[in-house]
Amino acid sequence: MSNKWFITLYLLPALLLVGILIFIPLVLTGYYGLMRWDGIGAMEFIGLTNYINVMQDGMFWQSAGHSGLLAVFSTLSLAIYLAVSMILASKIKGSDLLRKIYLLPMLLSSVAIAQLWIKIYNPSNGMLNEILAWFGVQNPPLWLADPNIVLYSIFIPILWQYAGFYILIYYAALKNIPESIIEAAKIDGASPFQIAYRIKLPLIMGVVKVTIVLAIVGSLKYFDLIYVMTGGGPNGASEVMASYMYKLAFGTNNFGYGSAVGFMLLIITLIVTVIIRKVTADKEELQY
């Protein structure tokens, strides 16, 4: 038997799984988007009406804007994660313990994290406002009730939740840089900042690019924490694309329109991914 047959044979189970679980539902979602369907009765083909409506739907673009904002925040926060991992990777005392502490939130489920932060943000009994009151703040912010700040309030737990994941990736990448390069730089008189910025960062640039894609794509389809903490409220102030899709499909029984929104979410994410890949594409990858 030829080698190719074996390759096909071994790839087949995975291919089938991915096809059944991912690609077929994707196509189906796009197809449902062409229907007027309440999820229960018969479907009615209405062409591109749903997609045209999505294009003109203020609520959708508002939620898309929130998702975009989230993506920007997540990307910026990568810098914080990177800085922390650089400190952890240099041989400071207790870095092992700290790394485990940073990793903890990653082991919690999103719902548990959401519940935890709901308690922290509670306007009258919450930890945060109690501390603020302690410092004499008269009217502490209503973290999850104020439409102007609710998105930022939710961003903090997200930042905290993903810290462990990205720090772990960066840490592993940084540890892979051969010690001899750093030693050489030191002998040449490079300051720690120069070493970090001019030597370590370029050497792990490949990893950084991957994390940027991960962070942006992850933010665009973000759902769980927001769903539990605010349900997209108050009055849509923290609605993101995925929560809006869920609300349409399961909240208003409008599965056709919800599917159209879901498909738009996919298209937007795809476009953004392609753009990032283009922008961050390098002529040459650095090698050790």
Next chain:
Amino acid sequence: MLKRKAVTSMCALVAGALIVTGCSDAADGGNNGGAENNNNAGNNANGGSGESATVEFMHLWPQGSSAQHHRIVNEIIEDFEAENENITIDLSVLSNEQYKDQITILSSSNELPDVGMTWAAGYLDPFVDGNMFAPLDDMLEDGLRDEFVAGTLEAYEKDGQSYGLPLELNTVYVYYNKAIFEEHGLEAPETYDELENVINVLNENNVEPIALGNRDSWTGSMWYMYFADRIGGSDVLTNAINRSGSFEDPALVEAAAKVQEMVQNDSFVSGFNGLADEEAKSMFMNEQSAMYMIATWDLPNYTTNEDVPQEFRDNVGYFKFPTVDGDGDTDSFVGGPGVGLFVAENSDVKDEAKQFAAYFVEQWGSRAVTDAGVIPATVVDGDALDLPDMYVDVLQDLNDATNLTLYADVQMSASVAQTHLDSIQALFGLDMTPEEFGAKHEEALSEEE
């Protein structure tokens, strides 16, 4: 190096475990009851009589969160199976939100359980239009109709046919903490002016007046509905929803304005738009706020629930929503039947399913009120049962009620209800004027026509 490897593989393991438990949770949701009753099904097969039938039944009272409901259901099922040896009940249990999602998914693939639970009015419509639920009039004609409190069955009717058998009947009251009221020399208000006074006194004494969890905006909707009822009479809101009236009716705009007046007077706890109903409830139960509006499904917390301190339970009283500027009838209530039973139209065992549904409704009433503190939608002889005073009062109020307005979000179709609930949040958050609030509803309702 080895150590690092150990740490990473640990992480991978834990992450893997999380994924696995995540999945099994979901699977659990679907198969929960299936597993529970596999042995039942097995018994049935062993029994081997030719005419045996299995009726699938799905409800939304898991053991964890609704222990008493869960137990009563199991008892009724046991009794039913003992009386009807050829019928086996195959039970699935899901929690409320999961249940709603699951029913939607099952109905899209035409696999509804033979008997399950539904909500009234707007929720029911798509299922009836999609021919999913069986009309139940034939079974009601055998005398079952008289078992229900007048007006409850109607909420499950469409085009003159009944599609659901209501189990609960809830009315909305304002509960208050007598101890806090006494401390500040206050009495339960009977007019809106008195209520305003109560709120002002409480605010002056740094007590949060009213607990409200408007993240679940149906709670705010109840305040708005009562204002609408007192200002415009019992029909104005219902008419606006069924399009014989309008949400731009001056009475409804006035009701929305009253809501904002209350918000501006600091009547509600701070940050209410970010609080869930559960959080608001816990503020009231921890005596951090003086009042709390909720339906009678919460009565056990103020009467029989042993987990709540006796002292607190003794301190809770309730009052009917006050009259506003001399208008309104305090015997007109916001409320309505909660869940009801449906029988699936395409059930293979429709007769047995109907038999079980009827049996369940008959058994549920008195057991539910005594054991679980549920005010049932079937007529119960309150005097014959040993009930706490508050129940006796509530059952009496139900007898004297002149009107019951079904919750607005239940009356509306799902998508209008979503607009209503979002607008309620905006109205309470002062992001929307009463006029805009009315216009927004008109827009959503006219899109449906």
